[in-house]
Amino acid sequence: MNAVTTVPPAAIAAEPIVRLDGIQRSFGLVQALRGVSLSLKGGHALALVGESGCGKTTCARIIARMDTPTGGEMLYRGRNITRTGTAAEEKAYRRAVQMVFQDPFASLNPVFSVQHHLARPLALYGHARSKAEQVQGVADLLNWVGLEPALTAHKFPHELSGGQRQRVNIARALAVQPDVLVADEPTSMLDVSIRLGILELLARIKQERQLALLYITHDIATAAHVAEEVIVMFAGQMVEWGDTLSVIGDARHPYTQLLLSAVPDPDRPFVAGDSARFLGHAEEVRRLSRPSSTEVNQVGSNHFVRALGAVS
């Protein structure tokens, strides 16, 4: 199946498909998002990295329109869609933005076959009308995600491994022919050994179908495999962002440095007697990183760091 885009790739790259501008989301007194701004561009991947509770999933839910921001603006192809639009606009947006979730075991319906899971969106969105078109469409999708149609289409979710299920989930998202794919921790429940395969698949889809990919993870090491740009978030605030290689290779914010230091590294065995020091350090970094700050410094052509705010 070929990439279906109505706008030439070059034009998409110039203009973001989805743009968030100063997005805020509060749950009562808790500020889950404190002014998040980002652009999702065709053929381009952006990684959102941070620990549990940093707001990265809230951000994904807002982009997928499963949640509404309490402040800021959201644009789709230049049109302000912060407030709900007409039913037709909503449907068009939901077609354009698809999600892949963390848990491959919970996101497929156990009573339906792979064929059913993929044929349904094809039919619903008018990409396959006849039965024959559906069968062909499903086969194309499975080929796309690296699964053999003859061996997979008739199977039920419990007959597939976690990695295979995640590939079916990606195929299901692609069936709708979206412009934007939001992948929320798509590999964190999978074995280390099959993570790379899924990451490479996402990178290939982004490239060949000129999709905008938002990759959400707590593992900054995998972000480098998929995304050209990365945003490190802490406590609802973007603390450091820009070109992935620059942010990882020349991390300036203490929280980014903390994240990098915690990536498992076989060359650095843990040393007994060290835990108090590391825990103290991590606590201090969190304490310093939490306060709001509006001061942002540019440290590279596309590399920005938020200054530390005043600790109250």
Added chain:
Amino acid sequence: MNEALLQIRDLSVDYLLDKGAFRAVKNVSFDIGRGELFGLAGESGCGKSTIAYAITRLAKAPAWVAGGEILLDGQDLLKLPESRLQEVRWRRIGMVFQSAMNSLNPLMRVEAQFHDVLRRHTGSSREKSRARAEEMFKLVGIPGSRLTDYPHQFSGGMRQRIVIAICLALKPELIIMDEPTTALDVVVQREILEQVIDLQRGYGFSVLFITHDLHLMAQLCHRIGVMLKGELVEVGDVRQVSRAPAHDYTRKLWGAIPQLPGYPSVKDAIA
């Protein structure tokens, strides 16, 4: 390796299915020394968790231990009558599983859960349990004042630490940790495992650490075993298994891990 605490000899475990028996663990043998951190690595379905369940005799139908010996200090756990398992489980062998943080009772204050375990296994009084719980909380870095909280009031990482604290309260000789930090983020993962290393140094217990993340295992363990489709294909010192793996599969497993592109500045700054 010091004197062996746990010796696994020719262990085979089957899953009895409609189509016949599926051998999930095939003639596996390895030792864990006193005070040793031993890692068992492999992909989902390779049999590593099945071994953990077999050691604690928690393997339930359709799992069936088809053969072999599991010797704790020379005593075969597989031959122990059910009535005497109580003396071993938790008392001598503690367990922390991936979903352990969800195994706390949501309706009981944490303090009561400590008392539950301590009373059952040591006949401890409420006051003694309270004192022990405070001591253990201090060890895992949680203020004692929070003992009266309910599990939902703690983060995932803290709940996992509470389970480790409950486990350590009985001073077991061996702790089996099956993917103890897989559900947590990397910073919290490092926080917990650094604490495990410190506690291990202090208490001298042995650890069977099960994970699919070889990088993490190499940071923590003294020796590593690698499993593939129910077989132990390689066992060796951490240095050997990471620098000069003997088996093709071990090499493949190393190569499959997403790594950071060079970040020497940070590596050195924080190390």
